[in-house]
Amino acid sequence: MITPYYVRQAHLSWLPSTAGSTQPSNAIQAAAGICVVRGQMDGNLIPGKMPLRIGAGFIPHNGVEYGLHAFEVLCNTNIFQNQSLYNWISESHGRVPAGAFLAGATNDDLPLYVARASINNEMCVGKVNSEYKCALIPWGEVEHKIENYEVLCLIE
Template sequence: MVEGKHYFWVERTLGYADEGAVAAGVDVDGWELYVCRSRHEGDLVPGRLAPRDGCAYVPWGGGEHVKLEYEVLVVLGGEGRWVATRGGCVPIEALEAGAAGSEPLFVGRACFDGLLVPGKVHPSHGVCYISYGGAEIACPEYEVLVIHI
């Protein structure tokens, strides 16, 4: 378990999400999606946990990568709030949730195909990347997670 001041990441597998996991969107069938992160190609990448599918997905290198082992975000004593932004901007209070090399990655979510889908904000790329339909999709307008206690 990795802890922050008001949140923690819990190691899980096979689609399991803890009580208090941060909900961040819904899938095409209306099932809840949660904030997660997982390792891929040496990076720690925020993505989406889809309990119905029994796995997590992370966007990386143009693709959607299935993860059976991941960490789920749980917030203590409060809730996360989502701040609308665009073009690589992140609020100063944004939750740093991973890294690509030495660059921090943040929890984000974006609307795509009528759905709200969690993913990663990669500031130097100017977008929030989500994984959807087997691909990594760049979304220039998105929301960033800020832990609000």
């Protein structure tokens, strides 16, 4: 009898990018035209958003929405491009569901996960961790505290 084996692959990858450059066609979108990105700020690696109409990354940090020239775009690098092996799970008050996609960390090693929420009828992407008791989402040059949000999770 042959022993079955299972192959796992990394189906989400971070690809380097810069503001104004052509963005990958396989970028993960939180909503139409809003891609998931992450960037460095003060020793922190922070998830955020890239509105395709603007072509730059934005992250929340210390109460402010920061624009980034250099950032990484989260992309679907699955061999089978039509498969989505992730989904968005509703959460609130800083809770992070099982299977949440680790996207960054603070400079003191606090893990940061990708959160999305609507602000002024625009889907935005930011960060969440259980210590925050909320998601922190960049919009309008401010870091907004959002109690109800969705978290990017991997599907097993």
